[in-house]
Amino acid sequence: MWKKSARTHQSPACSEDRQHEHSRKKVIKCKAAVLWEPHKPFTIEDIEVAPPKAHEVRIKMVATGVCRSDDHAVSGTLITPLPAVLGHEGAGIVESIGEGVTCVKPACGKCRICKHPESNFCCQNDLVKPRGTLRDGTSRFSCKGKPIHNFIGTSTFSQYTVVEDIAVVKIDEASPLDKVCLIGCGFSTGFGSAIKVAKVTPGSTCVVFGLGGVGLSVIIGCKVAGASRIIAVDINKDKFAKAKELGATECINPKDYSKPIHQVLQEMTDGGADFSFEVIGRLDTMTSALLSCHESCGVSVIVGVPPNAESLSVHPMLLLLGRTWKGAIFGDQLLGFKSKDSIPKLVADFMAKKFPLDPLITHVLPFEKINEAFDLLRAGKSIRTVLTF
Structure with missing residues (x-):
């Protein structure tokens, strides 16, 4: 960065x-x-x-x-x-x-x-x-x-x-x-996280948490990589129009649902997305992004800067079935x-x-x-x- x-x-x-x-x-x-x-x-x-x-x-x-x-x-x-x-x-x-x-x-x-x-x-x-x-x-x-x-x-x-x-x-x-x-x-971090770190594949389904400048750059990268479905997630609906302009196929607000957002996304994507990106920097959304990608073949990338001096606790079973969890600095x-x-x-x-x-x-x-x-x-x-x- x-x-x-x-x-x-x-x-x-x-x-x-x-x-x-x-x-x-x-x-x-x-x-x-x-x-x-x-x-x-x-x-x-x-x-x-x-x-x-x-x-x-x-x-x-x-x-x-x-x-x-x-x-x-x-x-x-x-x-x-x-x-x-x-x-x-x-x-x-x-x-x-x-x-x-x-x-x-x-x-x-x-x-x-x-x-x-x-x-x-x-x-x-x-x-x-x-x-x-x-x-x-x-x-x-x-x-x-x-x-x-x-x-x-x-x-x-x-x-x-x-x-x-x-x-x-x-x-x-x-x-x-x-x-x-x-x-x-900002652009390089988001774009590179999709293209190089996650290695988004043509025809895949992607979920992007956070629609700031970096998150929108992730969407651009997913689109350039050929993803067929890009789901944008944010609590600020004012950002949805821009996300769709840049390639998002759907935009959802977690506040519109009574169940956890990862469950909503799992149901929308037949068990989970191929790729998910956390571009906010919150521990709860990092977990949600991980759970939103498929447990057997999904790749989740942490892009947002995490809070200082806080640790994330994750059960090993979330990874043992085949998920991949990665991090990205400057889009690698x-x-x-x-x-x-x-x-x-x-x-x-x-x-x-x-x-x-x-x-x-x-x-x-x-x-x-x-x-x-x-x-x-x-x-x-x-x-x-x-x-x-």
Whole structure:
């Protein structure tokens, strides 16, 4: 969920030029949305962004999506050191580079997971045990003389940010950054969960719990994969029209039934769906999604970020008969590629009109209205709000 698409006018084989050499030594003063405490609004602050160090890239942000994972950090569901500049679904233009960056290209490729053909979760991540810094243990942000933490290696809620070269990719210069920023997290996570993690098959039946931006992206993935039946589940009926527009064949609200929703879905699908997806992040819906897929051949994928410090207890018989239970971070490796390769390919596919992004964007607001964007998210009135700089 953390790769940030960035656009640069450099060629893939170029090295640093004099302009980069001069630029990278400067501290930049700019605006950023700082979260000082949990459960509080963001405040727009004047911050200083230090120059990039070796193997780092400083980026001028153009657009960033507001993702539910950011709100989890605000609420404390996702623990991260504060104060911090949050945000992770962004697109921008390279401003300067640190030593050793020959272009915004290949991944670290050194750790066991980067070398593994079936994983995308680099060991250098800052998600499992968040430090709120870059790999050298420091942040490039400061405000009022106080260091400000980084957020999962990206921090896109700032006019300028510094990321490591393993966390930025070069994309098509012609691409609209206020749309393809969604490929930096939400779209890729949902789409890849259907295409790559679940491996949805033609003619299959799928159930999707949660119709936010990621859940709707799962629906797009299921449709592209050829599913013949896609059942969308949400307690907000206002999202049903959009779900059907993107490929859902049926939409149901658990509140309309007196029995557990998994029983309803089992009855609708001759014992259970072929594939189910939990895209909410609640323990009860994770269980419901598991029970909604067929006990002998169903595949259930957890996509939503779970509550912090809570555990899920499951009877082994729910799996022993043949169900498969999986999890997905950033849609795993999309289309058979690592995310460093798959993001540019997805951007190219979007430019070729192979899938839509516009229907996922319900609001576009100036960066300074970030708190309004989070209010829309929490009220269920937005799918994706894009903030522009």
